[in-house]
Amino acid sequence: MLGVGELVGGVFDSYFKEGHPYKNYNLDKQGKGQFWAATINEKRKNDPEANSCNKLPFWVEEGETPKEPLAVSPKILAEYAYDELPVPSTEIELAPEGTTKVNLPTWAWLDKAKFKKVSVTASIPGSGLSATTTAEPVSLSIDPGTEDAETYPASGECPIEGGKIGVPRAKGTPADTDPPCGVKYLRSSDGDAYNLRATVTWKISWTSTTGEGGDLPEGQFGADQRVEVEEVQSINR
Incomplete structure (x- = not known):
């Protein structure tokens, strides 16, 4: 037997x-x-x-190209490359940093050096088959972490303009100047902090050695940042 x-x-x-x-x-x-x-x-x-x-x-x-329906195709390689995209952590720059004041705008922007187009190529050795997936940041969404706040713009969606999202607040800018991208808190955090959530939407596309290509579902990657908000202190004489 x-x-x-x-x-x-x-x-x-x-x-x-x-x-x-x-x-x-x-x-x-x-x-x-x-x-x-x-x-x-x-x-x-x-x-x-x-x-x-x-x-x-x-x-x-x-x-x-394999005739097997479940065999790796250029699009599957593109999806595999999608999983390996080195998307940076979504931490935005804020001004003022750390602690902000009630009713005064906080400016928000992304580090242009970090938030740029990234690509990954996946291939099958010896086959000549490969696909390249590219992610490009297109917008930043801001959720202040409380209903007692206003965003700039009002939609909370900061588009990419000139290769960057938002702009740093320049020295000498009046404190009450509205930023192109940011948030204004209307109530203090009472010694605690609000969890501001910033989410970047990335446009995903792919190309391959076979000439095939197209778009993949957009990627959205976010992170929370703690923002302390204090009342403006005034002195009466």
Whole structure:
């Protein structure tokens, strides 16, 4: 009686070695193609369809696209590259820093050196197949963390203009000057702090060596920052 190991080994020998459908593991075609096998993206291993591809490794001629519906395509490579995009943490610059005053605007902007277009390329070695995914910041959304606040602009959406989102407050700018991007708190945080949430929307697109390309769903990445708000102190004489 054959053991499980012998049975499996026999199936593999027949499939890859004895001509059903491959002979001697296609060694005579070395450099003219390669075997493709199923693998799971570790970042998506819990997806319902992660284990859908259960075929034995199969041969693909050099320069050809696999006919297998679940085989890696340029778009799948683009989606894989999406997962690896080095998007910076969403921490905005504020002026004044740390503590701000009730009814005085706080200016907000992004570090232009950090928030710029980024790209990642994913490829299958030896196949000539690759895809490049690019993310470009397009807007900043500000949630003050309280209803007792106003945003600039009123929508809370700061668009990208001239390659940057918002502008730093210049020295000598009057304290009550409205910023192009920012927030004004209408009530103090009473010794605590508000959690201001800044979310950057990134436009995602891709291209590939096959000429295919297009857009992927926009990415939104946000983070909270604590902002202390104090009443303006006045002195009466």
